[in-house]
Amino acid sequence: xxxxxxxxxxxxxxxxxxxxxxxxxxxxxxxxxxxxxxxxxxxxxxxxxxxxxxxxxxxxxxxxxxxxxxxxxxxxxxxxxxxxxxxxxxxxxxxxxxxxxxxxxxxxxxxxxxxxxxxxxxxxxxxxxxxxxxxxxxxxxxxxxxxxxxxxxxxxxxxxxxxxxxxxxxxxxxxxxxxxxxxxxxxx
Amino acid sequence: xxxxxxxxxxxxxxxxxxxxxxxxxxxxxxxxxxxxxxxxxxxxxxxxxxxxxxxxxxxxxxxxxxxxxxxxxxxxxxxxxxxxxxxxxxxxxxxxxxxxxxxxxxxxxxxxxxxxxxxxxxxxxxxxxxxxxxxxxxxxxxxxxxxxxxxxxxxxxxxxxxxxxxxxxxxxxxxxxxxxxxxxxxxx
Numbered sequence: 001x002x003x004x005x006x007x008x009x010x011x012x013x014x015x016x017x018x019x020x021x022x023x024x025x026x027x028x029x030x031x032x033x034x035x036x037x038x039x040x041x042x043x044x045x046x047x048x049x050x051x052x053x054x055x056x057x058x059x060x061x062x063x064x065x066x067x068x069x070x071x072x073x074x075x076x077x078x079x080x081x082x083x084x085x086x087x088x089x090x091x092x093x094x095x096x097x098x099x100x101x102x103x104x105x106x107x108x109x110x111x112x113x114x115x116x117x118x119x120x121x122x123x124x125x126x127x128x129x130x131x132x133x134x135x136x137x138x139x140x141x142x143x144x145x146x147x148x149x150x151x152x153x154x155x156x157x158x159x160x161x162x163x164x165x166x167x168x169x170x171x172x173x174x175x176x177x178x179x180x181x182x183x184x185x186x187x188x
Numbered sequence: 189x190x191x192x193x194x195x196x197x198x199x200x201x202x203x204x205x206x207x208x209x210x211x212x213x214x215x216x217x218x219x220x221x222x223x224x225x226x227x228x229x230x231x232x233x234x235x236x237x238x239x240x241x242x243x244x245x246x247x248x249x250x251x252x253x254x255x256x257x258x259x260x261x262x263x264x265x266x267x268x269x270x271x272x273x274x275x276x277x278x279x280x281x282x283x284x285x286x287x288x289x290x291x292x293x294x295x296x297x298x299x300x301x302x303x304x305x306x307x308x309x310x311x312x313x314x315x316x317x318x319x320x321x322x323x324x325x326x327x328x329x330x331x332x333x334x335x336x337x338x339x340x341x342x343x344x345x346x347x348x349x350x351x352x353x354x355x356x357x358x359x360x361x362x363x364x365x366x367x368x369x370x371x372x373x374x375x376x
Contacts, residue, residue, distance in 0.1 A: 003326030057324045062250070066290040102254035103295075136245045136324055138191030 005057040007132055008043035009089055009144060011036045012050045017087055017181035025165070027093065027175030036089065036181060038146065054091055056132025056144040063110045068117050077125035084128060084148040087181040088157065091141035098172035099135075114167035123160045126153045141175065193245040195320055196231035197277055197332060199224045200238045205275055205369035213353070215281065215363030224277065224369060226334065242279055244320025244332040251298045256305050265313035272316060272336040275369040276345065279329035286360035287323075302355035311348045314341045329363065 011019065015035030022030065033051040044053045061069065098106065110116050120129065128148045135142040149157050161178065164170060199207065203223030210218065221239040232241045249257065286294065298304050308317065316336045323330040337345050349366065352358060 003324055005324070006326065059324050060287045060289075060294075061291050063291055065292040069290050099248045101248075102257050103249050103251055104253040106248075107291075133324060136191055136193070136247050136321060138194065138245075 002042055003057045005059065006040070006042055007056060007058070007144075008039050008041065009036060009054045009056075009146075010039060010043050010050050011052050012048075014049065016184055018184045020180045020182050022180075023178045025176035025178055026173065027177075030091075030177050030179075035184060036179070038089075054089075054134070054141060054144055055137060055139055056134035056141075057137070058130065059133045063107050064117060068111075072117070072121060072124070075121065075124040077128045079128050079130055079146070079148050081128065081148065083150050085183040086149050086151050086154055086157075087183070088147040088161075089179040089181065090145045090147070090161070091143070091175075091177050091179075092145070092173050093135075093140075093142045093175040094172045095174045109169050109172075114164075114169035116164065116167065116169055119160065119163050119167075123156055126150070127157055127160060190230055191245045193247065194228070194230055195244060195246070195332075196227050196229065197224060197242045197244075197334075198227060198231050198238050199240050200236075202237065204372055206372045208368045208370050210368075211366045213364035213366055214361065215365075218279075218365050218367075223372060224367070226277075242277075242322070242329060242332055243325060243327055244322035244329075245325070246318065247321045251295050252305060256299075260305070260309060260312070263309065263312040265316045267316050267318055267334070267336050269316065269336065271338050273371040274337050274339050274342055274345075275371070276335040276349075277367040277369065278333045278335070278349070279331070279363075279365050279367075280333070280361050281323075281328075281330045281363040282360045283362045297357050297360075302352075302357035304352065304355065304357055307348065307351050307355075311344055314338070315345055315348060 011030070011033035013034050015037035017036045019033055019036055022032065031051050042055060043050070044055065064072070101109075111118070120127075126149055130146045132144040132146070133142070134144060147157065199218070199221035201222050203225035205224045207221055207224055210220065219239050230243060231238070232243065252260070289297075299306070314337055318334045320332040320334070321330070322332060335345065
């Protein structure tokens with residue numbers, strides 16, 4: 001069982017990104033580590049010095065409409081921009097009440113009430129973003145969202161996550177860890 | 189990585205269900221086997237005599253609205269009825285064009301055009317059904333649907349799958365195997 005779209009987030013003593021800080025927003029935290037790498041595939045076994053590994057898959061859209069996607073695609077930036085020397089990994093889980101909701105009820109809370117897509121759209125292209133799903137993999141979190149941005153956009157990123165955390169959707173979140181990262185390596 | 193909701197379908201020389209026949213509807217088939225068992229958890233390794241193992245997870249609803257769910261729940265039967273001595277396992281995969289569609293476009297094809305939920309509803313409670321998702325697990329199929337029914341309802345089941353195969357939704361299906369099963373064991 002190994003999806004092509006599987007990514008692993010490996011925390012340990014060395015890695016591509018330095019963990020600047022890790023804040024537990026709600027629920028159980030994660031063990032402290034110095035560095036983190038995002039790697040393609042399953043890095044759960046035989047990774048020397050890994051403190052923890054979280055895995056998730058990129059997948060089909062779950063709520064986004066065609067019109068919303070067109071708007072997002074016209075404005076968003078990809079990962080890996082050289083100027084984006086800051087990143088965040090935000091693992092979250094939603095409670096059983098959320099997962100028991102029907103599709104239309106989840107969509108209504110997600111967008112019509114909480115404006116999840118609309119809020120994210122306002123911060124494009126500065127904040128690049130990639131969602132990974134992991135609930136159906138039996139992982140400890142339901143989603144791992146990865147963000148990349150320039151250091152000058154950190155206040156905007158703080159505002160983005162604060163807005164999302166104030167929504168009705170976030171009442172269904174029972175575990176969230178906010179991990180802030182800086183690109184490791186020599187200054188250019 | 190082992191979701192609580194993971195089920196394995198194990199085909200081999202012995203099992204709870206006798207494989208009466210296996211028809212390849214489209215795409216690649218599966219190796220022939222005598223019997224099949226549905227077991228909770230991951231039975232992929234160390235299963236003596238397994239010819240193949242397919243795995244999937246039960247998960248949250250992807251298209252069904254609250255109103256549709258209420259109607260289904262009021263009428264459907266659970267698995268494991270003693271009179272349901274026939275079963276079918278129908279593994280399917282959808283093509284990339286389907287998975288690239290936005291949520292509203294997939295919902296429209298699934299129900300407003302193809303009436304997937306409405307067609308299934310007509311055959312309740314006779315045909316009991318459980319869907320397992322596996323695309324994000326990296327499995328060879330996207331879905332494994334399990335059906336149970338009385339032998340006297342086999343014609344109705346044939347009609348149900350024929351109606352679904354005639355829909356627009358089914359144009360996106362590029363692999364489908366129809367496996368018919370009879371409960372193994374002594375006659376009562």
